[in-house]
Amino acid sequence: MGRDLLGELVTRYLALVLIAVQAGVTVAGQPDWIYDIFGLSWDGILAGRLWQPFTHALVHGPWWTYWWHLALNLICLMMVGGRVERIGGARILLKTLGAGVLGGAVLQMLSSSVPFPLIGASGGLFAAMFWLLTIHADDRMWPVRLKGRNLAIGIFIAEAGILAAAWMLPGSGLEKIGSGCHLGGAAAGWYLGRKSLGPRLTKEDLMRERERREGAS
Incomplete structure (x- = not known):
C-alpha cells in the first residue's frame, strides 16, 4: 500500500506535471479562458482547437472549491498508475493513459x-484501472475482494447507468460526472489489457499443444 502511494518514477513525474499545471491556473486566478482553450468542448473543436482531446486531461477544477477533483485523480494516478508502470513499464503506462x-x-x-x-484526467485513469483489472481478471482486488473481471463489469455497468440516467434526466447534474469519458477510457484500457495478455488459447490450441508435447516425448 505504501509503495503504491509513492508510485513509480514516471508516475511521480506525471503527478508533478498535474500539480504544476493546477498551480499555474490557480495563480492566474482560474480565468474562464483557460478552460475554454484547454478544456474539451464542441465549440472548441469547431473553432479549430484540435489539441483539446489531449489537453483537457491536464486541467482540473478551481483549487479552492474543487480541490478534491485533482486530489482524487492524483491518488488514483499514484496507486493505479504506479501499479501499471511496475507491471508493464513506463511505455505501457503512457500508452494506456494516452489511449484512455x-x-x-x-x-x-x-x-x-x-x-x-x-x-x-479521469479518462486516462479509467484506462489504467481497466488495464489492471483485465491483467488480473481472476485475482481478488483490494479492498473490495472481488475478482478483477467482476469489478470491471460492475464499474462499467454503473457508469453506463449514470450515462443513461443523464440522458433521461437532463438538467439533473448527472451529466457533470463525465460518464462518457469514463466509459471511453475503460474501453481503451480493457483493449490494451487484452493485447498485453496476448491471444486467447482455444480448446483446439490446447489439444495441438498437448499432441506436440506427447509427440516429442
Missing part, C-alpha cells in the same frame, strides 16, 4: 451535449 484520455474524449463528445468544457 483520447478514447474518453471521443466518447464524451459523442454521448454528451453539455455546454461546459470537459476537464480532468
